[in-house]
Amino acid sequence: MLRFPVATRYSDYDAKGHVNNAVYFSYFESARVSALAEHFIRTMDMRDAVDPPIIVAEARIKYVSPARIGEPLEIEISVAEIRTKGFSFHYRIVDARDDRLVAEGETVQVAYDYEAKRPMPIPPSMRAGLEAM
Amino acid sequence: MLRFPVATRYSDYDAKGHVNNAVYFSYFESARVSALAEHFIRTMDMRDAVDPPIIVAEARIKYVSPARIGEPLEIEISVAEIRTKGFSFHYRIVDARDDRLVAEGETVQVAYDYEAKRPMPIPPSMRAGLEAM
Amino acid sequence: MLRFPVATRYSDYDAKGHVNNAVYFSYFESARVSALAEHFIRTMDMRDAVDPPIIVAEARIKYVSPARIGEPLEIEISVAEIRTKGFSFHYRIVDARDDRLVAEGETVQVAYDYEAKRPMPIPPSMRAGLEAM
């Protein structure tokens, strides 16, 4: 499990003063990119770390409590499942001050060969990174 | 079921030239707002139509095929389920030229009394609008 | 001069219920893309119309009055100046109901040869399109 601060932006907040529903998926994405870039850097080659050979196939979220302007947020990302061609991440977004749960969700990724344009088995280096996460 | 064109923006597309994962939830949101504003206008009062007394509690999506720059998109929104305090919308985003499925998903909404700050039964006028949709 | 409706999104509005400052530049961009795609289609080849060989070099805006949720907006785009390698667009965003001015601005574009990776003179077909706009 990894935990990162969320760099919220003023424009993330909607007219109710809450983080907009769609923006949480950008937070998930940032955590995913950070996890792949910072943590897997030892096992994957550099280019794959920045632009990994995966496709996001599914995403889901439960909004538990609103995040208001000025509240510091953190996001936890962990590997929920690893299969042959895909894997899933679980996310928890919390208030950094008291761990109040704001939202939690999941994304399913498929390893994808962008040159052959088709799914592929998870490369061993990526699998090692996921298992160590 | 209602169907709207999707007003895509150049900034919706990511470095792969595909609509970014998180942006689809903005498309869902726009369809939801249009459905409530344009369709329910007869049964709900004007203020509720623009800023309806609901909270989005859950959202999920399956990404079926990428949407590329220049491809015209349309979104279908329909009511999937109506319960006492909540209801769910189903969405399908398609290529407007051949109905190729790009993504489909669902959001769960809860009727919410913003003054009392708690969930409430779906108001009769909103229920009528949902049933007619 | 061309005039388009602005397809606002709920997430465009910030915690004050106004369109966020940065979002106006996305409205400028959409108007620019629409102008190039719909209007110049006769004089430019199709690929250039969707992804024109230009770089935006400068942008500026004056915020005149706030745009609130529910207010219908329209945007006017016109050619302000054409030089050898560059040209500028002028934009006016107005309330569609009474033409109240919300914001006005300008962007400067440079014709750019993406293969040679350097600015180039404006292609004749693009110049013709700009002069007819």
Added chain:
Amino acid sequence: MLRFPVATRYSDYDAKGHVNNAVYFSYFESARVSALAEHFIRTMDMRDAVDPPIIVAEARIKYVSPARIGEPLEIEISVAEIRTKGFSFHYRIVDARDDRLVAEGETVQVAYDYEAKRPMPIPPSMRAGLEAM
């Protein structure tokens, strides 16, 4: 002058792999909010630091060189001018590795009394914060 890292997001990059034009204004906004929140906290009361009594009246930018995926960015913000009712910030966005200039711009702010709904002289505490920045 203050300098902050820019927390870029994957969705900030457009189909050319460059930070989208409009997104730079969100970077300006984040720097502005950080400057007001972190730096002026001594002289302004807490509420004003989070949601300061100002309106952005103008903004402009020059795009000098593109920012590509994986390039770490930093932003400098400084006070360019202080007048009776308004002041302007100057911004420089650079590659954190070699200070290559990516973009520079300016925003003009007006002190605004949100209750009286009109511009006001810059409050002394805010003026002190600006002069010390």
